[in-house]
Amino acid sequence: MKRSLGALLAAALLLPFNLIAPAQTPAPQNPQDDDEVVRVESREVKLDVVVKDKRGRPVKDLKQGDFEIYEDGVRQEIQSFRFVTRDAGAPDGTGPNRGGDKTATTTTTTAPPAAGPSTPGVTALVFDRLSPEARSLARKAGLSYAQGGATAGGDFTGVFVIDQSLRTLQSFTDDAELVRQAVDRATGANSSSAASAASGARVRDLAERSVALGQSSSASQSGAADAGAARDAAAASAAGAAAGQAEAQMKFNEMETSMLEQYRELERDQQGFATVNALLAVINPMRRLPGRKSLIFFSEGLALPTSVELKFQSVISAANKANVSIYAIDAAGLRVESGTAEAARELNSLAAKRMQQVGRSVDDASGPYMKALERNEDLLRLDPRSGLGVLANETGGFLIHDTNDLTAGVRRISDDMRGYYLLTYVPRNAAYDGRFRQINVKLPRNDFEVQARRGYYAVESTGQFAVLDFEAPALAAAHAARAGANAFPFRAGALSFPAPDRAGTALVLAEASLSSFTFAEGKDKKTYGADISVVALVKDRSGRVVQKLSQHYPLSGPSDKLNAAKKGELLFYREVQLPPGSYTVELIGYDALGNRASVGTSALEIPGADDSKPRLSSVSVLKRGERLTPDEQRQDKPFHFGELLVYPNLGEPVAKSSAGQLAFFFTAWPARGSAQPLKLTLEISQGGRRLFQTSGELPAADARGQVKYASSFPLEKFRPGVYGLKVTVGNGRNSVSQSTEFTVAP
Numbered sequence: 001m002k003r004s005l006g007a008l009l010a011a012a013l014l015l016p017f018n019l020i021a022p023a024q025t026p027a028p029q030n031p032q033d034d035d036e037v038v039r040v041e042s043r044e045v046k047l048d049v050v051v052k053d054k055r056g057r058p059v060k061d062l063k064q065g066d067f068e069i070y071e072d073g074v075r076q077e078i079q080s081f082r083f084v085t086r087d088a089g090a091p092d093g094t095g096p097n098r099g100g101d102k103t104a105t106t107t108t109t110t111a112p113p114a115a116g117p118s119t120p121g122v123t124a125l126v127f128d129r130l131s132p133e134a135r136s137l138a139r140k141a142g143l144s145y146a147q148g149g150a151t152a153g154g155d156f157t158g159v160f161v162i163d164q165s166l167r168t169l170q171s172f173t174d175d176a177e178l179v180r181q182a183v184d185r186a187t188g189a190n191s192s193s194a195a196s197a198a199s200g201a202r203v204r205d206l207a208e209r210s211v212a213l214g215q216s217s218s219a220s221q222s223g224a225a226d227a228g229a230a231r232d233a234a235a236a237s238a239a240g241a242a243a244g245q246a247e248a249q250m251k252f253n254e255m256e257t258s259m260l261e262q263y264r265e266l267e268r269d270q271q272g273f274a275t276v277n278a279l280l281a282v283i284n285p286m287r288r289l290p291g292r293k294s295l296i297f298f299s300e301g302l303a304l305p306t307s308v309e310l311k312f313q314s315v316i317s318a319a320n321k322a323n324v325s326i327y328a329i330d331a332a333g334l335r336v337e338s339g340t341a342e343a344a345r346e347l348n349s350l351a352a353k354r355m356q357q358v359g360r361s362v363d364d365a366s367g368p369y370m371k372a373l374e375r376n377e378d379l380l381r382l383d384p385r386s387g388l389g390v391l392a393n394e395t396g397g398f399l400i401h402d403t404n405d406l407t408a409g410v411r412r413i414s415d416d417m418r419g420y421y422l423l424t425y426v427p428r429n430a431a432y433d434g435r436f437r438q439i440n441v442k443l444p445r446n447d448f449e450v451q452a453r454r455g456y457y458a459v460e461s462t463g464q465f466a467v468l469d470f471e472a473p474a475l476a477a478a479h480a481a482r483a484g485a486n487a488f489p490f491r492a493g494a495l496s497f498p499a500p501d502r503a504g505t506a507l508v509l510a511e512a513s514l515s516s517f518t519f520a521e522g523k524d525k526k527t528y529g530a531d532i533s534v535v536a537l538v539k540d541r542s543g544r545v546v547q548k549l550s551q552h553y554p555l556s557g558p559s560d561k562l563n564a565a566k567k568g569e570l571l572f573y574r575e576v577q578l579p580p581g582s583y584t585v586e587l588i589g590y591d592a593l594g595n596r597a598s599v600g601t602s603a604l605e606i607p608g609a610d611d612s613k614p615r616l617s618s619v620s621v622l623k624r625g626e627r628l629t630p631d632e633q634r635q636d637k638p639f640h641f642g643e644l645l646v647y648p649n650l651g652e653p654v655a656k657s658s659a660g661q662l663a664f665f666f667t668a669w670p671a672r673g674s675a676q677p678l679k680l681t682l683e684i685s686q687g688g689r690r691l692f693q694t695s696g697e698l699p700a701a702d703a704r705g706q707v708k709y710a711s712s713f714p715l716e717k718f719r720p721g722v723y724g725l726k727v728t729v730g731n732g733r734n735s736v737s738q739s740t741e742f743t744v745a746p
Contacts, residue, residue: 050419161186320454670731
């Protein structure tokens with residue numbers, strides 16, 4: 001329930017302030033330049049290219065002139081070129097440096113590149129949810145890699161498992177024994193794949209039983225009719241009862257089938273997102289490491305329903321930006337039947353049921369058969385050549401499938417890490433339009449096999465963080481918005497909340513009226529839809545992105561509720577941990593249907609963690625408040641104040657004609673071990689000139705060691721303009737201050 005802040009805070013106000021109106025008109029505040037200079041990393045694109053002949057042997061003697069690079073069909077100029085070999089050091093010390101790079105090459109620069117330090121290879125072994133048979137094959141291949149390639153040349157290997165979440169079984173290490181033990185654990189545990197397969201088998205079994213029951217029901221009904229014609233009441237009754245039982249059992253079968261289908265649909269979505277998110281989580285940190293990296297992915301197929309398919313492209317983009325080549329291994333080995341066989345069996349059984357329905361004049365166009373037709377597309381995507389093949393081919397790796405000798409494939413992967421060409425170019429198309437740019441590397445000989453990344457999202461750098469599918473167009477639109485005006489009102493802010501147990505906490509917020517965004521009518525003419533995204537980039541003093549936060553808001557509803565929906569607000573709230581320092585937080589609001597964006601920036605200071613001195617959060621001017629439920633009141637959240645959830649004002653002018661007063665809120669923490677109440681000083685200024693100052697004492701800290709404080713003051717004597725509010729708390733020896741601004745409107 002929403003109520004005015006005055007009513008909600010009346011009983012909670014702890015320190016009243018009787019302000020004296022300024023004696024003369026305040027000097028206008030000097031405008032400040034809010035333009036943010038965004039530093040973008042080099043636009044140079046790096047390509048790791050592996051070339052093999054038709055027998056699968058590496059080709060190591062090509063020159064720069066042999067390569068042609070095309071981006072979206074346009075030929076690019078190669079800026080630099082070299083061949084990199086990585087060989088294990090000779091035991092007698094006469095061979096190459098352990099893990100070192102030997103570069104023999106040409107380059108477009110006048111001088112050859114300086115030799116860099118030796119760069120070990122980095123490989124992530126990622127085991128997807130696997131059946132018992134697949135785990136056995138994957139174990140052999142994983143152990144083979146641990147014994148041979150895991151530590152050759154000083155390489156580092158990490159071992160990870162995906163099921164309902166991502167688990168790290170071994171962080172990156174050059175200890176082969178630790179890798180071997182982790183592979184043992186990864187391939188020794190059961191996963192959710194068995195339950196999923198059992199669910200599919202149960203659906204087919206139910207469909208086949210329904211067909212048999214339908215035939216039995218038809219026979220019983222025919223028998224009842226014959227018995228009735230022969231005036232055999234007992235036989236007619238028995239046949240009718242049998243038909244009724246068959247019909248009832250068919251209904252129960254349909255109910256169970258419906259439940260299983262709905263669960264499987266949710267399960268496919270959940271598993272698809274779990275896999276995609278886990279791969280992103282493994283890939284992103286690898287971006288910080290130099291050289292060529294690889295990810296060996298053991299799976300039996302990728303479930304890519306429509307809801308997951310868009311985000312799947314983000315994995316490819318993230319891998320390409322991190323120079324991570326993904327090698328996909330179909331751990332099912334040599335399949336007795338193709339991945340589409342399950343679809344055929346399920347469709348055949350349900351087709352028989354559908355024909356039976358038609359024969360009985362039962363029209364169930366929305367039933368299991370139509371659901372199976374929809375599922376057919378999902379099952380086709382489970383063919384390892386589909387999702388797994390795309391994942392590998394688009395990132396410069398390859399797919400190993402239709403074989404039980406996975407160890408041979410692992411040896412091929414190790415060979416790829418030992419020799420590759422490194423090329424760079426600067427794209428001729430300099431626009432950050434958010435599109436996925438296709439890359440094609442060509443050689444004059446068609447009998448050579450080329451492995452290279454296939455593309456990237458054309459957006460400004462987000463540092464080590466992958467760009468998700470819904471973020472790319474938002475980042476592109478924001479690039480244009482910075483050069484012009486915001487497309488719609490969009491308010492943003494960043495606040496410090498240095499609690500003793502999480503001193504680096506920052507609160508990142510944004511809000512906008514939903515009426516500012518584009519709503520479209522659905523194809524059925526009965527629904528509406530909107531597509532909104534918020535992306536937050538936290539940048540350090542050098543302009544480097546150190547955190548990326550985002551949320552996608554695909555909105556929909558019945559058309560008769562559209563006007564009510566537009567009256568709502570978009571609220572974005574995230575908490576993030578940052579080291580001490582100065583930051584700029586840039587928040588982007590993006591209207592996908594209108595291809596419009598607005599950008600808001602906020603300065604943020606994270607103090608050092610010194611619990612011997614008092615601490616103070618950012619000061620928030622408040623916009624409104626809501627009552628919390630008893631359960632919510634027991635939670636300790638930054639904007640919980642007693643029985644209230646208070647909402648900060650993110651720069652919206654406060655109309656004194658309607659608000660009447662201005663409320664503010666902050667949290668303070670006394671120094672460690674201090675029992676002395678904190679002193680409070682409040683100061684209001686305008687244009688650098690102090691207008692009012694008053695002091696008081698804060699109440700004692702609560703059981704959590706914090707002082708949450710809210711108060712307000714009247715606005716009737718304030719002239720319209722921008723004012724500063726400064727809060728200082730101290731214990732006599734040390735003090736800390738925080739300031740904010742507020743705008744008074746008529």
